[in-house]
Amino acid sequence: MAISKLVSGVKEACKGVEDGMTLMLGGFGLCGIPENCIEELVRLGVKDVTCISNNAGVDNFGLGRLLQGHQIRKMISSYVGENDEFERQMLSGELEVDLIPQGSLAERCRAGGAGIPAFYTPAGFGTEVAEGKEVREFDGKPHILESALTSEFAFVKAWRGDEAGNLVYKATARNFNPMMAMAGKITIAEVEELVPLGTIDPNEIHTPGIFVQRIFQGDSYEKRIEQRTVRPHKN
């Protein structure tokens, strides 16, 4: 009875992505990013895309791969500090950048997926972020009106998934993935492990399959660590 979202692999999953489209990509830093789809977008060579993603990867991994090929026209992000090529393209004017507060970014994606066209938040009042936006006081405190974000495609990465599109994320690799899954007109989920239908306890699913249009198991995951910090073993 379940509606199957299973596709054969990354190539079938990314069918229909075209130049100039708006794409959402889950992940925080390099944690929980859709590695296989990003590589396929590099291979496809789509140009002039707008990417909505909390970060922009590093120079040679994550969204940095798309920046290298000058495939991105505009980034909508909250923090882009780990990427020299990004900074170069932005300061030179090649790359359009819309920086927005992280909480507003998350909530705007959720709103887009939830049919809430706009909401008020205190974040950014009195800053550049508020420019051109409606300000209204609630309970004596000024708030700004933020609008929903949606995208033609959303790329998310989960730990486990089933053919119904149900997803479970691992630890902090969850981050923006659930909201972006909601906000994509076509949401493509790549998973580390595809499990048989009925394997995942329906109580423990993070993203219900209704939000996912295509799912596949990624061929391989590098899962690069950006800041490896450790403490010494006690001897």
Next chain:
Amino acid sequence: MAISKLVSGVKEACKGVEDGMTLMLGGFGLCGIPENCIEELVRLGVKDVTCISNNAGVDNFGLGRLLQGHQIRKMISSYVGENDEFERQMLSGELEVDLIPQGSLAERCRAGGAGIPAFYTPAGFGTEVAEGKEVREFDGKPHILESALTSEFAFVKAWRGDEAGNLVYKATARNFNPMMAMAGKITIAEVEELVPLGTIDPNEIHTPGIFVQRIFQGDSYEKRIEQRTVRPHKN
């Protein structure tokens, strides 16, 4: 290191609830309602309270118990159709009733917990619900502005919980409980089973303990079924 929310039982949990307060109560019909706390509110005899709850229980169970004692001054609900005493009190004017769309109720509680003072929704446009509310078009479609709901106390019921206040709900007993947990200034969680800290996989927690101020294991749960529907066994 975890901050303990554990209290000795329902009496300690309900300390501070006073006449005239606004209370949120989780549950859908009789499913997932805070049975032990409701009985304690009956015992305490608090009066003139405003109850925010999707439903109003049945005549002799759930919130119907508070209605019997005329303890409720106002109900904020989406559906109250299973309760004769409710209808009698409402039609006679004893009970003030604010009926709001179920999705708006859920989202208004979430907004209250999430620091979003107001949001736009299409639900209720052109109906009584929209009276006195701002209307604005987004994408050519009219929406109404709905405000956040919060409460002095929120009572939620979970399946499992730990002393940090982390909660896991079972099946459709989840319903309004997570959003009300977020929206209560003091949130009281009663659980069927209190488990040791670290027992619940941090990936599988529905309500993070930060939203819960007091937790206890309920003495007993009747878990009454409102509409027992079955199919015959194949012989």
Next chain:
Amino acid sequence: MLDKNGIATRIAQEVEDGQYVNLGIGIPTLVANHIPEGLNVEFQSENGILGMGPFPFEGSEDADLINAGKQTITALPGAVYFDSATSFAMIRGRHVQLTVLGAMEVSETGDIANWKIPGKMVKGMGGAMDLVASADNIVVAMMHTNRAGESKLLPQCSLPLTGVACVKRVVTNLAVLDIKDGAFHLVERAPGVSVEDIRAATAGELIVPDSVPEMQL
């Protein structure tokens, strides 16, 4: 003329492969029993389940597993539970593609009234206002006339509205009708029901094409 199960059978034909469907209380609930074999459809119940299955076998009822009508149900493989905010995110965000619900009145402009009779019956709108304000595809399942024999398909609703200009199609015991351009357009007749029967039972403007096929059930 159809009975309630007949209406449900006809509405089941509206359901397409791959759709997520929300069924309201009453006749709409029966639609689930008439979905053709092999059609992949998932039922959402707004209290927090997707992948709703049939009623449980006697003795396996679970008080924690109910539908929006508070009936005990089961979950199919691939089902998922979620909270009410997420449930209405699915509905408001148009992820649920088809909504079937009952009505007391429907107007020729697609307004619907189904939640309140002032001074008499005040049960509340539940999720209906969110559902009708959101879904692209809203089908009303109801009897063509009320118990007093009065038409429920009206020029204007007399009862408090649930939603404005939202109903696309109405399936009754007498007919299938589309709503567009401010009128009811007769699409199909129920078996044994004449166009004149339908005209007599419809108070709103009724557009009748040259030929009106009988429903194939």
Next chain:
Amino acid sequence: MLDKNGIATRIAQEVEDGQYVNLGIGIPTLVANHIPEGLNVEFQSENGILGMGPFPFEGSEDADLINAGKQTITALPGAVYFDSATSFAMIRGRHVQLTVLGAMEVSETGDIANWKIPGKMVKGMGGAMDLVASADNIVVAMMHTNRAGESKLLPQCSLPLTGVACVKRVVTNLAVLDIKDGAFHLVERAPGVSVEDIRAATAGELIVPDSVPEMQL
């Protein structure tokens, strides 16, 4: 004069038993190492964890478990993972009670700038704008002057703002200062630092009480 760990040690004294605390990148991260034994405190990292523990032992790093500074971390018993929307619901909804973050500039009216140097450095605000707009209790951890020796405690911020009238307390290498009534109020001196040193390094209006105790570290 304090070093970075000294500032973190002093800020740790601001943390109260039973608080949920968000620590920003840089000096604030160090605060976690200086919380007194026996104090029950949980650290939230806005990328999606509550109950953050120390760095992992070498060899047990998990790429899927990081903090907002993208550092590998561990989770303590009772920890919980969540998505970014829920994370900022905790922050915006004032469930996180204390926020410690760095700054490039702070004004005497409590404005803060820490995310952008026009034409030079544009890293983005990350979660800082949400944090400073929301928390009841915002403590800034920073050096009193920048690398050029210029004061970072100003009458007005010159850089693009992160938030307006939100900072309550500043802890620097030289002093603890409260912000109220449009001025910096000197609360404590760092060991070996004189009121005159602090006055010389503070460009905004500084109110000095009759007696200014030295920090107890």
